[in-house]
Amino acid sequence: MRLHIAAGSPFARVIRIWARENAIPLAEVEQPLRTPDSPLLAVTPVGRVPTLELPDGSFRSETTLILHHFGALPQDGAGMQRLAAVLGLMECIAYWNRELRRPPSERSPGFLAVEEARADRIADALEREVEAFAWPAADAIALACLLGYERRHSVWKWREGRPRLAAWFEGVSQHPSFTDTLPPPSGI
Numbered sequence: 686m687r688l689h690i691a692a693g694s695p696f697a698r699v700i701r702i703w704a705r706e707n708a709i710p711l712a713e714v715e716q717p718l719r720t721p722d723s724p725l726l727a728v729t730p731v732g733r734v735p736t737l738e739l740p741d742g743s744f745r746s747e748t749t750l751i752l753h754h755f756g757a758l759p760q761d762g763a764g765m766q767r768l769a770a771v772l773g774l775m776e777c778i779a780y781w782n783r784e785l786r787r788p789p790s791e792r793s794p795g796f797l798a799v800e801e802a803r804a805d806r807i808a809d810a811l812e813r814e815v816e817a818f819a820w821p822a823a824d825a826i827a828l829a830c831l832l833g834y835e836r837r838h839s840v841w842k843w844r845e846g847r848p849r850l851a852a853w854f855e856g857v858s859q860h861p862s863f864t865d866t867l868p869p870p871s872g873i
C-alpha cells in the first residue's frame with residue numbers, strides 16, 4: 686500500500702505515526718500539492734494528503750476514513766469526541782496557517798480572529814482532559830501531531846497557560862515514530 690503524503694502535513698503525519706506504531710508497512714510517496722500537474726491527481730481528484738492507495742487501485746482520502754480502513758478509530762463516544770476536537774483544531778490551524786501565507790493586504794482580520802478564538806477554545810478544553818489521551822491511540826497521535834505543528838505555525842503560542850498540555854507533549858514527543866516524522870519549519 687502506498688501512502689501519499691506531504692512532509693509538512695499534520696493530517697498525513699497522523700497516519701504515518703500510526704503505521705509506525707503498529708508496524709504497518711506503507712510506502713510513503715511525497716507529493717506536491719496545489720499544482721495542476723501533481724501525480725496525486727492521477728490517484729484522486731481530491732488532491733489532498735493523506736491519501737491511501739490500495740492494491741486494487743482504489744483510494745481513501747480523509748484522515749478519519751484512512752483510520753477507519755485500519756480499524757483504528759476510537760470505539761467509544763468519549764474517544765470519538767476527543768478525536769473530533771483534535772481534528773477540528775487541526776483544520777482550524779490549517780485554515781489560519783493558509784491565510785497567513787497570503788500577502789498581508791489580502792488577509793482577512795475577521796477570519797483570522799475567528800480561527801484564533803476557535804483554536805484557543807479547543808485547546809483550553811483539551812488542557813482540561815489531556816490525561817485521557819493515551820499513546821498510541823489515534824486520538825493521542827492526532828493530538829501530538831497537532832501540537833507538533835508548532836514547527837510550521839509558531840505564531841500560535843499554545844503552551845501559554847496550558848502546562849498540562851505542554852507536559853503531555855514533552856512525553857509523547859520522545860517516541861521514535863514522532864521524531865522520525867518531524868515536519869520542516871515553515872517560518873510562520
Ligand SMILES: N[C@@H](CCC(=O)N[C@@H](CS)C(=O)NCC(=O)O)C(=O)O
Nearest residue numbers: 694695696718719733734735747748
Ligand atoms: N480533512 C482532511 C484534511 C487534509 C488536508 O487538508 N491536507 C492538506 C495538507 S495538510 C492538503 O492536502 N492540502 C492540499 C490542497 O488543499 O490542495 C483530512 O482529514 O485528511
